[in-house]
Amino acid sequence: MQQIQESTEHIKKIIDGFEPEFGIILGTGLGALVNELEVVQSISYADIPNFPVSTVESHSGKLIFGHLAERRVVVMQGRFHFYEGYSMDQVVFPVRVMKQLGVKKLFVSNAAGGLNPSFNTSDLMVITDHINLQPSNPLIGKNLDELGPRFPDMSDVYDEHMVREAMVIAEDADFTVREGVYVSVPGPMLETPAEYKYLSIIGADAVGMSTVPEVIAARHMGMPVFAVSVITDMCTPDRIKKVVLSDILEAAAIAEPRMTLLIRELVRRA
Numbered sequence: 001m002q003q004i005q006e007s008t009e010h011i012k013k014i015i016d017g018f019e020p021e022f023g024i025i026l027g028t029g030l031g032a033l034v035n036e037l038e039v040v041q042s043i044s045y046a047d048i049p050n051f052p053v054s055t056v057e058s059h060s061g062k063l064i065f066g067h068l069a070e071r072r073v074v075v076m077q078g079r080f081h082f083y084e085g086y087s088m089d090q091v092v093f094p095v096r097v098m099k100q101l102g103v104k105k106l107f108v109s110n111a112a113g114g115l116n117p118s119f120n121t122s123d124l125m126v127i128t129d130h131i132n133l134q135p136s137n138p139l140i141g142k143n144l145d146e147l148g149p150r151f152p153d154m155s156d157v158y159d160e161h162m163v164r165e166a167m168v169i170a171e172d173a174d175f176t177v178r179e180g181v182y183v184s185v186p187g188p189m190l191e192t193p194a195e196y197k198y199l200s201i202i203g204a205d206a207v208g209m210s211t212v213p214e215v216i217a218a219r220h221m222g223m224p225v226f227a228v229s230v231i232t233d234m235c236t237p238d239r240i241k242k243v244v245l246s247d248i249l250e251a252a253a254i255a256e257p258r259m260t261l262l263i264r265e266l267v268r269r270a
């Protein structure tokens with residue numbers, strides 16, 4: 001708690017009265033939303049006390065404060081993954097700081113592999129539920145009672161109203177959005193064909209290596225959450241191929257304008 005407070009106070013001094021209403025976490029290859037921001041202040045993670053520093057090359061590691069659709073937002077350009085060696089506490093640290101800064105709702109994007117055979121590469125999937133297969137979670141250990149309860153409810157993690165709004169926004173903008181269950185695995189290796197089959201059998205529509213820890217921390221604090229996956233590779237038995245990061249980035253880039261529109265319009269209506 002003390003570290004969270006310290007980081008929050010440091011940031012508050014820099015942003016000088018700016019109070020973000022919404023937090024946005026951008027996933028692999030999905031950073032361009034920041035181009036739509038009227039930036040007020042940008043702070044490198046490296047310059048914030050207690051903040052972990054992002055090691056993934058495709059993430060640039062900045063907290064960006066500004067206006068999106070005339071609403072006050074803070075955007076995490078680059079997130080922390082468990083596979084980078086951070087503790088779950090570190091992975092969710094920025095979300096906890098966001099809450100202290102006044103953030104009321106969280107928007108999350110990620111790149112994910114498609115398990116549902118009706119999906120295609122570069123589809124968007126609004127997350128309606130999740131399965132946590134990370135080897136840990138951020139709520140293990142002494143409960144931070146100041147943040148939320150010991151046993152937070154997980155029966156309605158993803159805000160239903162925002163899911164429905166997303167469908168309407170996509171329809172108005174004339175593109176298709178899928179809905180589905182996201183399973184979070186530790187990575188960093190991609191899955192074997194047998195693992196993809198297993199993940200599909202247990203009920204997942206998309207698989208990725210992020211999002212669920214941050215979402216658990218947000219829900220612990222009572223924050224409504226909206227999350228969307230960009231399907232960057234198809235993982236059904238007939239469509240598995242060797243995946244390299246450049247393919248993932250390419251597929252993410254194709255979907256990025258739609259994802260950006262979706263989040264911007266949700267923020268406008270939030």
Ligand code: HPA
Nearest residue numbers: 111112113207208209232
């Ligand atoms: N598996 C796990 N994470 C991913 C994948 C995948 O196939 N694609 C993008 N992120």
